[in-house]
Amino acid sequence: MAYILGISALYHDSAAALLCDGKIVAAAQEERFTRRKHDPGFPVEAINYVLAESGVALEDVDNVVFYDKPFLKFERLIETYIAVAPRGFNSFRMAMPVWLREKLFLKDLLAKQLRKIDPEFDLEKLLFAEHHISHAASAFYPSPFEDAVVLTVDGVGEWATTTVGIGRGNELTMVKELHFPHSLGLLYSAFTYYTGFKVNSGEYKVMGLAPYGDPKYKDLILEHLVDLKEDGSFRLNQKYFNYTAGLTMTSKAMEELFDQPVRKAETDQLTQFHMDIAASVQAVTEEIMLRITRDLAKEHGIRNLCMAGGVALNCVANGKILRDGAFDNVWVQPAAGDAGGALGAAYAAWHQELAQPRQVTSGDQMLGAYLGPRYEDDDIAQELAAAGAKFSTYENGELIDQTAQALADGKAVGWFQGRMEFGPRALGARSILGDPRSASMQKTLNLKVKYRESFRPFAPSVLREDVADWFELDGDSPYMLIVADVQEKIRRKMTEEEDALFGIEKLNVKRSDIPAVTHVDYSARIQTVHQETNPAYHALISKFKELTGCSLVVNTSFNVRGEPIVCTPTDAFRCFMGTDIEVLSIGNCLLRKEDQDPALRENYETKYELD
Template sequence: MRDGRIVAAAQEERFSRIKHDAGFPESAIRYCLDAAKLSPGDLDHVVFYEKPIRKFDRLMESFLATAPRSLRPFTTAMPSWIKGKLNLRKTLRRRLDQVAGDGRRYVGKMHFVDHHLAHAASAAWTCPWPNAAVLVCDAVGEWATTSLGWSDGQQIQLTHQLRYPHSLGLLYSAFTYFCGFTVNSGEYKLMGLAAYGTPKYAQAIESELLNVASDGSFRLNQEFFGFVESLKMTNQRFADVFDQTPRRADEPITDFHRDLAASIQKVTEDILLRTANHLHRLHAADALCIAGGVALNGKANGRLLVETPFQHLHVPPAPGDAGGAVGAALLIDRAVLDDAAVEGQAVSQYSMQNACLGPVYDSQQSSQELRQIGANFRSLTDEALIDEVARRLADGQVVGWMDGPMEFGPRAVGRRSILADPRGDDVRDRMNQAIKFREPFRPFAPVVLAERVTKYFQVSGDFESPWMSFIVPVKAAAEIAPAIIHADGTARVQTLTRDQNPKLYHLIQQFDRMTGCPMLVNTSFNVKDEPIVASPVDAYRCFQKSGMDCCVIQNHLLDKRESC
């Protein structure tokens, strides 16, 4: 951040090409410094998005409370804490010095902020409505798992909290594990699978596994879970409730797994609705800001939008831990601005209208990289490119689309996307099987011209979803685009205005003129188990090994038949 403006943000996985890379984010730091034309020695503050000592206290207290059963997770976790996490201040300074390259070391302050407060700032201080209620919900921060509070645009107060081990995020992850998906990355698969089942186990979950109050607070019955005392999310008692064993990743998905997914999805939505309604009673406001990993549950967000007293719901583009880094920076920057305000400088909301904060490769850089790897391509003007790509899409081709700065957050919203015609009945199956190489039950999202969204989706006239934050019901008119309709008659909508992405907007306009359909299928430019592409080389390699027909990289068009 510089002078109250977010200059750059990116995740390490995009550079390392390791999905959910948990290593030190050296490449991401290097990119952010290069984008700002700075070295570490130029920085005034460096901030980390949680307090390691408090987190260590929680781990130690949990281990001691469940000893000797917790011996195995204790011996697994302690080496990494002793080697680095307890000395994170020294580690950060040392690694920053290594990034520098020019010998200018960082000598400023090193800050550590509360994890849920960082999440809260990422939502409340990027919200278009400065007076808002705040809800943070994730697996766990230091101790907090759900936090409620408010922001008036100048300060944030978290007034109520649930604490570990009573966690909605961990509850959802337990079912992610039991259904055979990977914890901390497969939760979106569980949400997609839920549309194919019925919530027949919801009552059993609420009566056996947890106790939920009318205000949304709850307690997990720890007899059924293993995450406190072992390396597994669930135990045999959990399996006995459903008379099933955990599914292995290579085993088939059955009606039981579909129904179990639908059940935990319903329980999660119902708890969040109770929590949000209670929050409105505590801190009445027109707007609700929500962050934390649970805020990536678009189905729950869609219900919060229409079934609570709040008129507006704001979800930042990266509500998970990546966005927590932004929130941490906002907290320190706001503190600096508050000091400056004494001298007459205004303090205002931070803008996240454009979440495209990652690397950008202009036409010349892209062509150089493509030539170096021997790719064949044609360079076109914007007008010619849009006309040809729209025609190819209308003819049923699937198009890789890399244009402008990379998006920040888990969603590709038109800068690193794969686009397709949503009108075909077979488009979803083809893209899952031959393009993305992923599970057949996974849905695809539409990107629709913002001024046309109410014709096709059951939303209000002021509905905005620039980062695909909401899953909403479709209207009958959306039958024109069967590829974007999920099994339960919903879609995870992205609205697009001309200002947000003029090139993609014009492409959809041209496609609409040709077909009468003002939307496209938009999915992230990657294949299963890989991060979204960052560079032209990444895009080319992904294009070559997938079933995409052609690929756009800035103003360069690559055809599968010609690019080998």
């Protein structure tokens, strides 16, 4: 057996992934173990986990592959500084010590860390893949397609910000690149910064805020900030940005153009202006992505599209690409950000460096993205008892019955079953669940369970066989990466008064028979639940359907704002006790909040730094 270990680290979302003979054994992000959101450190805990999952030691691994090439990144840093000097000296002065101490001599750092795990680690086993090759490989090789156009879009790797590859069999050939500083990811991040959210974690908030606004600034952005061509290629006017020379994302020119200062995170009120700006940059993003994908479909004549990179997590744009029909099939890597680069680096080594053949099956190779740790019932019971929890155990499907009834009774339920998900989305293994028919569930979960902004939408997890009954989608969306509208037949027509509302006032208006998962524009970020990949979750929703006639549930990640998704039973119990989750279903154990010792309650509202 041949083992390939992929690693991403030192920027954000460090992770490790392990292949055995080209098949995924395990993958996990370091943050889940260290409990530090977006942990950029060397992923020693994640490495130890993926090795333990496969029952091998580091000495048994044939190759270790890092997901990008530090010398090329350093070249960009130097060339960028020379291009803008003397501006940018402060950011250059701050970056250089880190590079000279760690990143430039990354091979030595990796060797040192790997030899802590295996003192005899052979440096000849260490390989490096380019950043966007890692993204592209993560998108194509586990996909269900024999051939595909492969599009990666993110902030920046070494030089590339957008790349196009053609995948055929086990070959992946890169054919186009767009280079820094012209970056769709950095454009979106600049507006994330401008609207007062944290770069590299708040972009999805901008996407969630966009439906509350009107894209009235779209033309202004395309006129002044983005020179967009017919084929989707573009250049950014650096007059309005500061990421090449300064310590902020935007310049004073941006504030002058929109006649508004940068919003101070968490202290300034969100206004209609911020909602309109969010709607506008989202519209520009969609326009760019649609132009790119239409041109690629026309140029290459291939009917399948694979995507990765942080911008591929923009599920609204993904839904529009799918509905646009330029490609028949669209598949997005569920860990599309830097964490997925660990998996892509391992794939690139296996298929490209080692020229190993690729087997394509009718489904993808991601195993539902359930690639993290699992816990046996006895271990769960021991951990819970050690934490002071009071629980009952159930056998033969009775836990499913109890949990489904709690959901039908309107309770917020923590759901911890099977292997943890890989990637940023909870997919029914480490999830908080609720009744989508409840008009108050979205607000309750946001404010009392997640401790986050009230406007943030929740996703429906729907039985795959029933998805078309509820949504304008009749296909697979197992990774919650496609947005589609709710069916017309379950929508509620707005009154004139309700139609006249604007901004956050729209939030409390019931829009459909499933208001908790219907966004203000009648859309929903859909996860289709498949019996083959998650039988327990499928059984739970099926039981909920039996009780209520509704074949979907509200699904959000099992964590509070700023906390990584829970990994262990102890993590789950602490989060349960620190929030208004009322029931916890974990392994074959069921916990009810009223049975617990109030002294064990933690203040989770302030425990984690805001994301």
